[in-house]
Amino acid sequence: MSLVFPHTFVPWFRSVAPYIHAYRGETFVVGMPGELVAAGKLNAFVQDLSILHAMGIKIVLVHGFRPQVAEQLAAKGHASHYSHGLRITDEVTLDCAQEAAGQLRFEIEAAFSQGLPNTPMANATVRVVSGNFLTARPVGIVDGVDFKHSGIVRKVDAAAIQRAIDSGAIVLLSPFGFSPTGEAFNLTMEEVATSAAIALQADKLLFMTEVAGVHEKWDDPTSPIDTELALADAERMLAALPRPTQPTDVAFYLQHCVKACQAGVERSHILPLAVDGALLQEVYTHDGIGTMVVDEKLESLREATPDDVGGIVALIEPFERDGTLVKRDRNEIERDIEAYTVIEHDGVIFGCAALYPYVEARTAEMAALTVSSAVQGQGDGDRILKRIEQRAKAQGLTSIFVLTTRTMHWFIKRGFQPVDPEWLPEERKRKYNRDRRSQVLVKKLV
Template sequence: MNTALPFVDWFRHSSPYINAHRGRTFVILIEGEGMVCDHGEQLVQDLALLHTLGVRLVVVFGIRPQVQTALSEAGIEPQRHEGRWIADASIMAHVERVAAEQRLWLEARLSLGLPNTPLHGIELTAVSGNLVMAKPLGVRGGIDFDHSGEVRRVRSVAIEGLLDQGAMPVLPPLGYSSTGEVFDLEAAEVAQQVAVALKADKLILLGDAEGLHDDQGRLLRQMSPAEAEPQRRQADVDSEISRHLSAACAAARHGVARTHLVSWRDRDALLGELFTRDGVGTMITQHRYEQLRPAELGDVAGLLELLEPLEARGMLVARSRERLEHEIDDYLVIERDGMIIGCAALHTYPDEAMGELACVAVHDDYRGGKRGEMLLTEVERRARRQGMTRLFALTTHTSHWFFEHGFQLADLADLPTLKRDTYNQARRSKILLKSLG
């Protein structure tokens, strides 16, 4: 039984996401490398699972490595310019053949319903077709790109109709023109344009890299398009990360709520990104999913859950629901994807122009990210706006943190009269004071 407990715990914590994702539209790009060997089989099974959970899926697949292999075997070396190969007739013959083979492979796997497989009993209708219209890149820098093209229009009404019928549109990196021509497209651009046209809730880009990293090699969990742009500009124009960042930033700027960069190399990446609070890759979004804001009455339950372990350890004075509701306007919270992970309060004593920094708390899982400093900075800003000239705090466990942020030891006589009269002698809290001048 014990071996099942971690799974049960994960399942309980994933339930809010299962509910939140039901009925949502996700556009998922699987790059060509992710379609081979066991990686592709696992991804197909995860797509089927998402489908059974009520997610409306559009799948875009890449074929770059497969086409490159086919060209090498045929002794064809494509001419490249600005990160794209020039798709002449000989290259297009291979592009079209490989795209058809990959689409058939994917549709066959999505139809697999054998006993003892994760897809047993699941019926998926995968549909492809002329759902993306294209136009030629034309002549650029004196180079005629021939049948290399770009997306002109996405037939969003047709795709929405398929989704409404419970089907899963499967789109190759090909586009069609009104004159009956076929064009080679970038898979990442197709995914981005489809996500924007459908006003998708998520665009998920499964590539080689797990996401973006900072200068110390640490994974960046969340970035805005503006924050991601420098990395895009530094990347090689022909690199996968350049294509993915271009798609992610453009999608975010055009209304796609969240774009996720995750790796097909991690067999758990897709589900881990969607059903855990922190995910496993990098999310590009215009809207912060972790924000510092004033507390609201609806946050009281989250505050109680955050504070209870600290109160049990004697680090904080116990606060009742009624007290939190009464003082809610004094509180700031850090909310992360619907969960309260940090808080602080400012209680003011206007007659003495003093404020109390109280109830500073950060969830154990989210310490070390300077969230305490963020709360302190905002409390100080709020105190100054209200005319406070000094800030005090009472603590039994964390005096060194306050010392590091400019507080000094003080005496009982330094407290406002009302606070001095209610000081709990049994707790013997250290009194710390900081000037806001």
């Protein structure tokens, strides 16, 4: 018996479609800590990555191996040593790191090769490419501490990685780099992922982490997660936080997100690995999960351009089908595109309205006010209405009016008053459809 219910699946799948279009061909760098593998979540996570890959997203996967190296060291009776939040890599630790990395790469490649029926990997052919894409240099001696074989990324071979992901492969990077003399250095997953994202000018850098994200009050874990953090706010927060020493510290991943955004990566994400499907939720839902750092506010209220015609058509079409809106021809929208105001989030249009002035009557019609069902109740309609009012005032108009059959109460709550259709300007009155029996509501602009 199928567990897929059309009344929930179909609207959900339609709501996902804008993101599928928006992200096709974009480059995501994903940082996966060794803790995710240790928690037994590798197969499910690889399946989610495979779905992103199937949707046309170019993926660079960077794996970590902190718990795996710790396990190897413990088996050999050798203690782990850290300073300044970095592992000190002596000869024994370097051997353990190389062994852990080899085992993890084997497990990851095996996970991408699975193709069991009735799983997301069925019928998937995912090629994984790895290699010596990283050049490194030693950390050296810091405050008297010799970090030995611990290193820092010197250069990322972005051109070679780009060729690989352009060919349809997923690139897998281990946290190892090599000097021009062939010396190996142990790197951190976080630095490798950040450096790769910057070198590729990736569209997203996503870290799977042991934390739920950044809390609105960073020192209060009971406060809500801040789902969107502007770069300037993240910088201020980072300046106030103590230096991180472990992955669960607030600043540990935040510092890398800030660095990436400062260097041109538009969006960096901190996602909870404990939540099944967190990666899919972040990429394919409006509000996501975890915390996203952005170098500008993703929500943009602006006047429409010809490039927005397709997005407006897709937005209003469901409301035309159910009779909420009068059907508009695409050519009509294209012709009148300068009349439209849109609100977009992450490149996807979620709301619109058009302003048609009647200058002699000093009024204007606000038409096609629409907010996607995915974000209704979040104030987008009010923001669009305010912008339309501002546009009308700028043209010297004293009122705006709407014609509606179903949303009369919404407008009345916002200062509109019902009037007789005879109130309409003569030009608009001639086009009034009396069979539709639309209510006419007017709001005076002060």
